[in-house]
Amino acid sequence: MFRRVTSLLARPIISAGRARSFSTDLPANPTADSAFVDAWKKVVPNTDPPKTPLAFMKPRPPTPSSIPSKLTVNFVLPYASELSAKEVDMVIIPATTGHMGVLPGHVATIAELKPGVLSVHEGNDTTKYFISSGFAFIHANSYADIIAVEAVPLDQIDASLVQKGLAEFTQKLSSASTDLEKAEAQIGVDVHSALNSALTG
Template sequence: MFRQASRHLARTLRAGARPFSTDLSAAPTTDSAFVESWKKVIPNIEPPKTPSHFMQPRPPTASSIPSKITVNFVLPYASELSTKEVDMVIVPATTGQMGVLPGHVPTIAELKPGILSVHEGNDITKYFLSSGFAFIHANSVADIIAIEAVPIDHIDPSLVQKGLAEFTQKLSSATTDLEKAEAQIGVDVHSALNFALSG
């Protein structure tokens, strides 16, 4: 029965009965074409809710760009920054360093090991992040969630060099896929730490 409903739905969509729209400013609506198709095939079971049912309207975009961006920076065990208004943050996204200013386009970015820089006037605070996500909202709010983070001036360069040497050795002697993966993660993190301290 479910196969029949999905085939019927696919035919309906191909026929162009349901227009595609990326406009999220309207309130969520019921997908009437889907519900109608469902009830033809399975009249005794309520149709499931589609993703559009759960979508909320986008927040209104401010008429003018604020002068500061509000940053929330949290870890699983602590809140490093809470509603801190700053000039700019630079996050280590997997696609490269990403600078975030007030009025930035809404974005979700996966973070890789690297430096998070928080710029407030002439003051720059740097943290080393292991990984996480940055959520940039249309209202000039940036939520940065990291698995682990430490202020860059709390890192001991000699321990970084020692860790890099140990994980490089483990990588060269690894025999299983698990050992190789664990050693590669150690090499990547320590290499990023080493680069952060030298740069």
């Protein structure tokens, strides 16, 4: 048994000479995954195969040889698209590791987002959103995909309601008796504290 397990572990995970593809390397014609379609037709010849993600995704431009002057940003929520292929100078995202500025030519990165302010800089104009959480995917070809659970323009937030919510969740945290109540109250305190900092700072 031990030999069988070690021999399985010794096998290479990726076959030699076969590089793993990334989202920036989609094929020029992503209408269908031909290997999947061929396999489907062998099993179910009388039914059209379902669409694969490649049928819906536009291929990203290749990584340029020189750094472009603009960063292309897609900023989406589960129910809306705030920015779609918007060319900007810079974005500053509230990553869990700290605020991170993203310029054209940024190294490919995946960052988890925490409650805080997302700033979108375009010339002399800056648009600020408060986001609750999410992820940012920075691609090597100067594209940034920012996916947030919830977001609202900073100028639409009522400071008095933030103070009221912070007081309520702080009181709930001090009186919480179960782990679930403590966790829910702590999330409320964290979000309202971040909202308060965004409005005052």
